[in-house]
Amino acid sequence: MLTVIETRQIFAGETRLERVVFYLASFVAILIFFVGLAFRVRKYFAGRPLDLSRFRRKHLDRDLLGITRPVPVSRSIHEIASNGTVSKRNRGVGLAHLALFWGFLGLLAATTILSLDYDVVGNLTRIFGHHELSFFTGHFYLAYNAIFDLAGLAALVGLVGLIVRRARSTSIALDYKRAQIPEDGYSRARMAAGDLLFAYGLLAILVTGILIQALRIDASRFPPYERWTWMGYAIASAMHGIGISSTSAAAIHLWIWWIHIAMALAFVAYIPWSKAIHIMTAPANLLVRDSSATRRLPANNLDHPGYRSLDDFTSKELLSLDACTKCGRCHSVCPARTGGAPLSPRDLILDLRQWADRSAGLSMVLDWEQRPTASGPLVAGGRLAGDVILPATLWSCTTCMACVEICPVGIEHVPTIVSLRRSLVDEGTMDPTLQSALENLATQGNSFGKSARMRARWAKGLDFDLVDARKQHVEYLWFLGDFASFDERLGEISRILATVLRDAGVSFGILFEDERNAGNDVRRVGEEGLFEMLVEQNLAAFAGADFDKIFTTDPHSFNTLRNEYPVYGLDKPVLHYSEVLLEIMETNEGALANLGGRVTYHDPCYLGRYNRIFEQPRRLVELAGCELVEMPRNRTNSFCCGAGGGRIWMDDSVLTERPSENRMREAAELGVEQFVVACPKDYVMFSDAVKTTGNEGRIKVVDIVELVAEATRLVGAGSAGGEQG
Amino acid sequence: MNIIVAMRQLADLVEELEVDSSGTDIDREFVKFVSNEWDEAALEEALCLKEAYGGTVTVVGIEEVDFHQTLHAALAKGADRAVELTGDFEGWIPTRQRAAALAWFIRECDFDLVLTGVQAADDLNGQLAGAIGAMLGVAHASVVTNISVEGSEAHITQELGGGVTSVSRARLPLVLGVQSARQAPRYVPISRIRQVMAEATIEKVPVTGESFGNTPQVLRLYAPEASGTATMLEGKPKEVASAIYDVLVAKGVAGSRKGN
Numbered sequence: 001m002l003t004v005i006e007t008r009q010i011f012a013g014e015t016r017l018e019r020v021v022f023y024l025a026s027f028v029a030i031l032i033f034f035v036g037l038a039f040r041v042r043k044y045f046a047g048r049p050l051d052l053s054r055f056r057r058k059h060l061d062r063d064l065l066g067i068t069r070p071v072p073v074s075r076s077i078h079e080i081a082s083n084g085t086v087s088k089r090n091r092g093v094g095l096a097h098l099a100l101f102w103g104f105l106g107l108l109a110a111t112t113i114l115s116l117d118y119d120v121v122g123n124l125t126r127i128f129g130h131h132e133l134s135f136f137t138g139h140f141y142l143a144y145n146a147i148f149d150l151a152g153l154a155a156l157v158g159l160v161g162l163i164v165r166r167a168r169s170t171s172i173a174l175d176y177k178r179a180q181i182p183e184d185g186y187s188r189a190r191m192a193a194g195d196l197l198f199a200y201g202l203l204a205i206l207v208t209g210i211l212i213q214a215l216r217i218d219a220s221r222f223p224p225y226e227r228w229t230w231m232g233y234a235i236a237s238a239m240h241g242i243g244i245s246s247t248s249a250a251a252i253h254l255w256i257w258w259i260h261i262a263m264a265l266a267f268v269a270y271i272p273w274s275k276a277i278h279i280m281t282a283p284a285n286l287l288v289r290d291s292s293a294t295r296r297l298p299a300n301n302l303d304h305p306g307y308r309s310l311d312d313f314t315s316k317e318l319l320s321l322d323a324c325t326k327c328g329r330c331h332s333v334c335p336a337r338t339g340g341a342p343l344s345p346r347d348l349i350l351d352l353r354q355w356a357d358r359s360a361g362l363s364m365v366l367d368w369e370q371r372p373t374a375s376g377p378l379v380a381g382g383r384l385a386g387d388v389i390l391p392a393t394l395w396s397c398t399t400c401m402a403c404v405e406i407c408p409v410g411i412e413h414v415p416t417i418v419s420l421r422r423s424l425v426d427e428g429t430m431d432p433t434l435q436s437a438l439e440n441l442a443t444q445g446n447s448f449g450k451s452a453r454m455r456a457r458w459a460k461g462l463d464f465d466l467v468d469a470r471k472q473h474v475e476y477l478w479f480l481g482d483f484a485s486f487d488e489r490l491g492e493i494s495r496i497l498a499t500v501l502r503d504a505g506v507s508f509g510i511l512f513e514d515e516r517n518a519g520n521d522v523r524r525v526g527e528e529g530l531f532e533m534l535v536e537q538n539l540a541a542f543a544g545a546d547f548d549k550i551f552t553t554d555p556h557s558f559n560t561l562r563n564e565y566p567v568y569g570l571d572k573p574v575l576h577y578s579e580v581l582l583e584i585m586e587t588n589e590g591a592l593a594n595l596g597g598r599v600t601y602h603d604p605c606y607l608g609r610y611n612r613i614f615e616q617p618r619r620l621v622e623l624a625g626c627e628l629v630e631m632p633r634n635r636t637n638s639f640c641c642g643a644g645g646g647r648i649w650m651d652d653s654v655l656t657e658r659p660s661e662n663r664m665r666e667a668a669e670l671g672v673e674q675f676v677v678a679c680p681k682d683y684v685m686f687s688d689a690v691k692t693t694g695n696e697g698r699i700k701v702v703d704i705v706e707l708v709a710e711a712t713r714l715v716g717a718g719s720a721g722g723e724q725g
Numbered sequence: 726m727n728i729i730v731a732m733r734q735l736a737d738l739v740e741e742l743e744v745d746s747s748g749t750d751i752d753r754e755f756v757k758f759v760s761n762e763w764d765e766a767a768l769e770e771a772l773c774l775k776e777a778y779g780g781t782v783t784v785v786g787i788e789e790v791d792f793h794q795t796l797h798a799a800l801a802k803g804a805d806r807a808v809e810l811t812g813d814f815e816g817w818i819p820t821r822q823r824a825a826a827l828a829w830f831i832r833e834c835d836f837d838l839v840l841t842g843v844q845a846a847d848d849l850n851g852q853l854a855g856a857i858g859a860m861l862g863v864a865h866a867s868v869v870t871n872i873s874v875e876g877s878e879a880h881i882t883q884e885l886g887g888g889v890t891s892v893s894r895a896r897l898p899l900v901l902g903v904q905s906a907r908q909a910p911r912y913v914p915i916s917r918i919r920q921v922m923a924e925a926t927i928e929k930v931p932v933t934g935e936s937f938g939n940t941p942q943v944l945r946l947y948a949p950e951a952s953g954t955a956t957m958l959e960g961k962p963k964e965v966a967s968a969i970y971d972v973l974v975a976k977g978v979a980g981s982r983k984g985n
Contacts, residue, residue, distance in 0.1 A: 305916060428912040435912045442915060443759055444739065451740045451757070529916025 006225040007137040008216065010118045014254070022261060029265035036272025037280070040322060043360040047315040048301070050288060060566045062573065067611060068292045068563045080283045085408040089637065090329075093165060099158030104279070106151020107209070113144065145229035149213075153231055156206050163199050173328025180342030180393050187370045191326065191350075194275050194366035201267060208260035214239060215256060218249035273365045278325045282409040285323035288316050289410035294401055295610050296563045297415055300528045306422030308384050310359045317416055321353040323409040326367075330403035330413065335640040336396040340656030343396035345403035345413045348389065351377040352416070355388045385423035392654065394420050395431065399524045399645030400605040405636050414524075421526030430525075437649035438527055445516035445537060447649060448486040452513040458484075458491035459510075462498055469509030469545040476508040476580065477547035477572075479561065481554030482517050483680035489687065490680050494553065497577060497705045500712065504584045504591075508551075514541035518552075520560035520606070525646035535568050542570065551575040555606035555679045556644065562611065576607055578617045578678050581708055585623050593714035594625030595707065598672045601628060602663065602686070603638035604679035617678045617704050624711040629670045631663075639663050641685040648681060660689035668695050678704045726780035726874060728771040729834060731827050731841040731857065732764040732799065734789035738846060749943045750817045758790040760798070763842025769906035770872060771840050772803050778874055780837070781805040785830055787814050787823060793927060794918075800925050801917040807925070812932035820848045821940040824856030826932045832861060836898055838879070843868055843902040854902030864895055867902035 011019055063069040071079075079085055083101055087094025117136040125133040136144070166174060176188040213232035218240055220226070227233050239249065271277055302312055310318070330345035331337055337344040354368055354377040371378050379387050385394060394417060403413045424430060430438075440449035459466045469477050478501075484494045501508055519534035542550075550572055552558040562574040585591050601621055607613045614635045621628045633639045642652075642659035652658060664686060667675050675690070677683050686701045736742055737757040745752040771782045783806040784799040786792055796807035810826050831839055839861075844851040851867055858865030870890075871882035879899055883891050956972075958965045973979040 300916075305914060425912070425914050426917070430912060432909060435909075438912065443737065443757070449739055451737070453740070527914060529914050529919055533915050533919075 004223070004225065005137055006139075006141045006223075006228075007134070008141070008220070010114070010136075014257075025261070025265050029269040032269035033271055036269075039360070039362055040272055040277065040281075043310075043356065043362060044315045044318045044322075046310050046360060047313040047318040048311065050315045062562070062566065063292075064612075066291055068296050070290045070292055073287060076287050076289070080286050085286065085410065088406065088408065093162065096158045096161035096165065099154040100162065101158070103151045103153070103155025103158055106148055107155060107206075110144065110148040110151065142225060142228040145226075145232070149229055149231040152206065152210055152213075156203075156210070159199065159203055159206065163203065166195070166199070171328070171332065173332045176326070176328075178347050179331070179337045179344035180347065180390060182371055182375050184371060184373045184375065190366045190368055190370060194364070195326070197366060198275055201263065201270075205260065205263045205267060208256050208263065210235065212253055212257050212260055215249045215253035218244060219246050219253055221246050270365065273363070275325060275367045277322055278409065281319055281323040282325065285316070285320045286410040288319065289412065290316070291404075291412075292563075293412050294399075294404050294414045295559060296567065297418055297523055300419075300422055305426040305528065306385060306424070306526065307416075307419045308423060310356055312419070313356070313416075317412075318356055320409070320411040321349055321356055324349045324353065324411060325409065326350065327408060329406045329408065330411075333402040333406050333637070333639075335398055335400055335402065335642055335659035335662070338639075338657070338662055339642065339659050341392075341396035341654055342390065343393045348393065348413065348417070349411060351389060354378070355384070383423070385420040386427075386429060389420060391424055391429050394424060395434075395650060396647075396654070397645050398605075398640045398642055398647045398659070399521075400640035401609045402605075402637070402640065405609055418524055418526055421524075422528060423526075425526040431650045433651060434525065434646060434649045437646075438522070438525070438530060441517055441522060441534065442530055445534070446482045446486060447517060448482060450486055452516075455480075455485045455515055456510060456512045458486075458494050459498065461491065461495055464502060466498065467507075467509035469511055469547050470514065470541075472509060473546040474507050474509035475548050476506060476575075477542070477545060477550045478508050478510050478577075479515060479518065479550055479552040479554075479557055480510065481552060481557040481680060483684060484553040485515070487680065487684060490683060493680070493683065493703045493705060496703075496709045497553065500581070500705060500709050501584075503712065504588070506580070506584065509545075509547065511541050511545060514544065516541070518554070518557035518560050518565075520556040520564075521644065521646045521648070523560065523564070524644070525649075532568075535565060539565070539569060542572070547572070549573045549575060551577050551580045553577055553680055555604040555611070556681070559606045559610050576611075576613060576616075576678070578607070578613065578620060578704055581705065582616045582620055582623075585620065585708065591715060592623050592625070592708065592711035595711050595714070597626050597674060598629055598670075599626045599674040599676050599702075599707075600631050600667050600670055600672045601634075601676045601678075601704075602631070602641070602667075602682060603635055604677070604682055605638065605640050605644055607678060608638050609636055617676070620704055620708060621676060624707045626674070626676075626707065629672050631666050631670065633666065639666065641679075641682050641689075643681040643685050648685075658685075658689065658692070660685040661693050664689040664693045664695060664699070668693065668699060672699065674707075675699050675701045676704055676707060677701060726774065726778045726837045727783070727835055728774060728780065728838045728840060729783045729785060729831055729836045730764070730768050730771045730799070730804070731831075731839065731853070732768065732784055732786045732792075732795055733761050733823070733842075733845060734758040734786075734792050734795065735761045735846050744946050744948070749946055751946065753790070753816065758792075760795040761842050761845045763844055763903060764795075765842075765910045766906045767840040767842050767901075767903035768799055768802065768804070769908065769910040770869075770903050771838070772911070773907055774838070774872060774874065775803065783808060783834065783836075785810065785827060787818060787826055788812075788929075789814070789818075796927050797918050797921050797925070798913055801913045801921045802911055806928065808928045808930055810932045811929050817847065817943070819940045820852045821856060821938070824853055824860060827853075828857050828860035829932060829934070830930060831857065837874075838872070838898065839863070839900040840872075840903050841900075843904045851902055854900050858900035861900065863898050863900050865900045865902075866893070866895065868904045869901045870903075870905050871907050872901065 059069050083094055083098040086097045117134055122132050122134055176191055178186060210231065213229060214235035217226045217229060217232050217236040222236065307313060326346060328346050334343065334345050350369065357363060374380055377388055382388060397417045399414050401414055437447040441447055444450060445452050467474055480494060484490050516534050516537045518538060519531040522534060523531035550561060552561060555576060558574060558576045561570065599621060601617055603614060618628060639662065640659050641663060675686055677686060683701060683703055690696055690699055690701055735758065736751055737759045740756050742756065743752045768784065775782050782804045784796055784804045785808040788809050788811045792809060796809065800807050808830065810830055839857060841854050854867055855865050866881050866883060868884050869881050870884055873880045877897050878894055879897055881893050881895060881901065883893065884904055885891055958968045
């Protein structure tokens with residue numbers, strides 16, 4: 001009886017010459033791949049060394065996972081394996097990509113195993129042993145085929161899904177139109193061509209791969225054990241059915257095999273010179289990302305302020321530039337881009353990438369932008385912040401962090417933008433209004449240019465005296481921030497909050513004229529020295545006061561006090577007033593009457609996305625008996641009011657639509673009566689937006705404490721408020 | 726080209742100024758002092774001139790509250806030398822005395838231009854530049870908005886009344902009162918000021934033997950008294966509008982309510 005050995009012959013029909021050609025071509029392709037990769041890696045190492053210590057560093061007591069503590073490697077690996085960041089807010093694309101991702105890895109494993117068997121084990125045993133051995137037989141062979149056919153199918157289905165989606169998409173995320181249009185124009189046709197080559201090239205490789213499998217089975221006259229190669233067998237049967245005989249299959253097989261090999265090897269060589277590099281850089285970037293960097297900006301660790309050249313960037317930043325896949329999600333969510341400002345986070349990254357590659361003497365085959373005259377990333381020499389990336393582009397950022405939040409490959413745009421802004425600040429390139437705000441902050445400690453002694457003037461309208469935390473111990477030190485202290489419209493809200501807290505018996509006090517701007521936005525403008533000065537002044541004020549905890553009105557102050565001040569020595573817990581209010585209201589059952597009414601709630605960037613406080617304000621709305629109607633963009637996807645990152649001190653005239661107006665139009669769709677905010681800057685921005693969008697009288701902007709105060713007042717008045725709604 | 730910029734400190738006008746117990750000066754104890762904004766324009770113009778023609782910029786002024794901050798900022802912006810004149814200076818320094826001290830120092834320097842602010846909150850008639858010029862025996866011009874230099878001559882742009890601007894020619898050296906610089910005063914990052922504070926030195930020069938002759942004595946300092954013609958209207962917008970209307974009618978500006 002003849003023993004059937006379940007296997008297939010490697011190089012079934014190829015001549016010796018063909019084998020030599022194959023190995024030579026493989027060698028060249030792999031060489032080009034590794035040379036390209038080495039150049040890229042060398043570029044990353046031109047940057048400042050990656051700070052790996054953060055993975056081992058002992059963290060401060062109140063460091064929060066994912067906010068000021070980096071994402072653990074284990075979680076990153078899980079996110080990479082599950083394509084979690086790709087699926088975020090885009091389920092379909094995520095699933096298709098996941099199928100392609102695992103399918104591709106499967107096929108890579110299949111090729112590697114085959115090479116291991118034939119090239120390594122086979123050669124070693126032939127040279128050193130008596131006869132050539134192979135493990136590519138029997139059950140192993142059958143399982144190999146069954147499993148990797150599945151991988152092939154997954155990759156094919158995923159890739160076709162992505163191609164169809166891209167072809168049908170009308171999303172601005174994928175049209176590659178720049179936010180800032182260069183005077184002489186530009187072309188991104190090569191970028192689009194790079195995408196097509198990548199997608200359709202991969203598709204052709206997959207299809208020919210599956211075809212040669214089927215042709216081989218047909219040519220070898222359907223050995224029964226090849227049924228394990230289920231997909232190949234099915235296709236082979238179908239081909240046989242339409243009249244492709246085993247003889248002709250054998251003839252076609254050789255041709256298709258060569259086409260497949262040629263394309264696959266070309267692809268290997270192409271990877272480091274194209275968008276395909278993301279299959280290596282994206283997971284690497286996800287592993288080394290530092291989600292804390294945006295919340296706790298790195299100090300300027302250079303011998304000059306701000307980034308000027310390639311070696312000022314960190315290795316991680318340079319790696320992240322290469323990780324970008326141009327998916328355009330940041331481009332879609334960016335409030336600056338939405339408002340018509342000359343900033344798109346995607347364009348910024350692509351421009352920086354092109355500039356970095358040029359600086360390092362590297363090139364991409366296709367994925368580059370072209371311009372008729374050298375400008376922006378194509379400029380020769382020139383300042384990085386100023387010529388390569390225009391000042392207006394850098395100043396447009398509201399640091400809302402929507403781009404960082406949505407980026408599937410873990411790029412942190414905001415810290416890079418701030419590092420570039422530091423260069424602009426150093427040479428004094430800024431809006432006159434921003435300059436005067438910074439000068440006011442340096443001399444008076446507030447952006448309003450008012451005397452520090454006016455800071456507690458709002459409290460004069462109270463019918464009780466506020467406790468001076470510098471003279472008397474309090475549980476809470478209330479840090480108001482500039483807007484809640486100096487803005488006329490917000491004085492009333494500060495008084496309401498003070499009254500609510502007093503009535504609830506909370507022990508709290510303020511710093512009066514010793515409070516300074518906390519410096520969150522000063523730091524994000526790029527004025528690091530002024531930030532440090534404000535930190536020193538505030539820490540000195542804290543040292544002269546007696547308190548257990550801090551709470552802030554302003555989410556921006558909250559962010560820097562909570563996440564950045566501990567680095568400079570602050571060791572007290574920092575809360576937001578919505579947290580304090582909720583604690584009071586939850587412990588006093590029946591403290592709030594039922595207000596009724598339909599309201600929506602706007603998540604401030606620095607409270608929600610930055611510090612993950614989403615539920616406390618919503619719970620307060622609920623306790624006050626209002627019906628909360630969510631805007632389509634809520635929580636991590638909340639849309640910025642446009643005031644952050646120092647934008648509130650700058651000219652808005654470049655915008656075609658203010659982000660706050662865009663947001664107000666979103667709220668107006670809901671048919672709500674009130675637009676609830678938990679941030680003084682939001683109150684100012686949206687109060688204006690209600691008027692400019694013609695919603696005056698239809699929607700009212702209210703601070704969350706106004707709702708709480710109204711609901712407590714109704715209880716105090718013993719009115720029938722409880723029966724309403 | 727060597728330029729000397731005379732700078733000074735002033736009570737920050739965002740503060741609520743109060744008259745002290747003597748009745749002849751503002752209460753200086755709790756007031757914040759900042760650099761005179763026109764002096765900042767003079768410094769900016771000096772720095773622009775230095776960038777255009779080379780040379781040095783020396784900043785000089787009398788020892789006053791927080792004057793070091795002004796000097797450090799000037800050095801951080803690009804001034805070469807910072808000088809503080811020390812001596813018996815207390816409280817409100819009369820402009821004539823200030824001019825004499827500055828002229829005493831400048832006389833010993835090698836200079837082509839002396840720039841200072843066209844005026845200051847307590848010298849709105851802008852005597853300082855003129856007085857320094859007179860004491861040095863050097864030509865003087867004021868309300869200057871732009872300066873350019875050709876050889877030993879300067880072209881000076883000045884603002885006149887009625888929206889007219891003039892350009893004149895004058896031989897160096899000159900003393901000029903600067904109204905504004907060709908560009909807004911530059912921003913200097915705090916980190917650079919701090920670096921200057923750590924590294925640079927301020928030269929302290931004791932003023933000796935200066936005399937400034939007769940100077941007026943301040944008798945009384947006070948906030949303008951309300952003349953009693955302003956009436957604050959309070960109430961709801963409708964009531965206020967109605968009250969305004971009544972006033973307009975009463976003063977004969979508008980017709981009567983029930984009139985045709």
